[in-house]
Amino acid sequence: DLPADDQPPMGSDLPADDQPPMGSDLPADDQPPMDSPADDHYQDNSEIINSVENEDGSTTNNFEDGSVQTSYPDGYSETTYPDGSMSWTYQNGGTSFVNADYTEGGWTDPDGSYGNWSADGSSETTYADGGTISWNSDGSTDWYKPDGAEGHFDNQGAGEIKYPDGSMATIDGWGGTYTYTDVDGQTISMNEYEMGEFQNPDGTVELFEDDGSATFINRYGDEFLYNADGSGSAEYMDGSTEIHNADGSGEWTGRDGSVSTWETDGSGSWTGADGSESKWDAEGNNSWSNPDGSSGWYKSDGTYSYTNSDGYTEQWDNQGNSIYQGPAEDAPIPPPFDEVPPEGHDHSQPPPEEPSPVEPPPEEPTVVNTVENPDGSTTE
Secondary structure (H helix, E strand, C coil): CHHHHCCCCCCCCCCCCCCCCCCCCCCCCCCCCCCCCHHHHHHHCCCCCEECCCCCCCCEECCCCCCEEEEECCHHHHHHCCCEEEECCCCCCCEEECCCCCCCEEEEECCEEEEEEEECEEEEEEEECCCCCCCCCCCEEEEEEECCCEEEEEECCEEEEECCCEEEEECCCCCCEEEEECCCCCCCEEHHHCCCEEEECCCCCCCCCCCCEEEEECCCCEEEEEECCEEEEEEEECCEEEECCCCCCCCECCCCCEEEECCCCEEEEEEECCCCCCEEECCEEEEEEECCCEEECCCCCCCEEEEEECCCEEEEEECCEEEEEEEECCCCCCCCCCCCCCCCCCCCCCCCCCCCCCCCCCCCCCCCEEEECCCCCCEC
């Protein structure tokens, strides 16, 4: 029954008075651990007293303690506990949970990242690489990176960033002045929104390193590298990364392993962590596929196609008219990135119908015996 402000943080057994304040100067490794998976938050050791197979393929189990859990064939499940709190398990292995009035909860990801939020509006996240970020109830933010960098900002956006090499940066507020101080005490200042350009008032460009490169971390803990040739990279607090080549092409990799690429002509590709794929070219053609075997494509001329996981395909012309339904191998229009059909074939029109085969005339039978009947008829 303590007021929200007097509650100890979720996931700690320390009394509230013994908790280090959020945003303290303790290194990330010395911070008290947060609550993690829903399975750890709710220890369910009761026995199933009733089980029902539902029409949609799911199973609902009633437990001795009053909990009710519905599980689906794809791995998703939802559990309601006697106190009204709930937890979920997702197809990818992630989990989440909330209390009865949805004022406190948490989540986990398959990569080991997890987080929680509290009734006072604060939240904490620990990423798989060990980085942490805390959003405090007073609007301030604190984060720690595995390499030793850390940042502390108040609710007005002012704060400082400490780099592993001993250099530091300060920002005097939202959209304010960003001032970087290197280990020798030399400083560079610029507007926060101009970070990465490093242009001085006289138009010259000043970079941090002798080779013309510059690295800085923004207020959210995201780290950016700029090279003199225009290339660069980014490493975000959640573990995702970006690579930018000097010619304008690049690649993004999510913390779950998803990858997206882009080229200077506007073409690109996507590969999801779940095995889904898509790609597109500069002309506006694209194709995609799902882990269940379904796929589809869309062409710049307006034709499109869909194939379900059983291989059944339907294709449409550029007016939206269905022109084919049947096995994928017999579909008349090939995908946009396959070999093009012979010159002169109009994709917008349905294919000509094959003429029905002509049955050959029956052959005349060979007479093997002839009988003259009493009534004058002849039987052969």
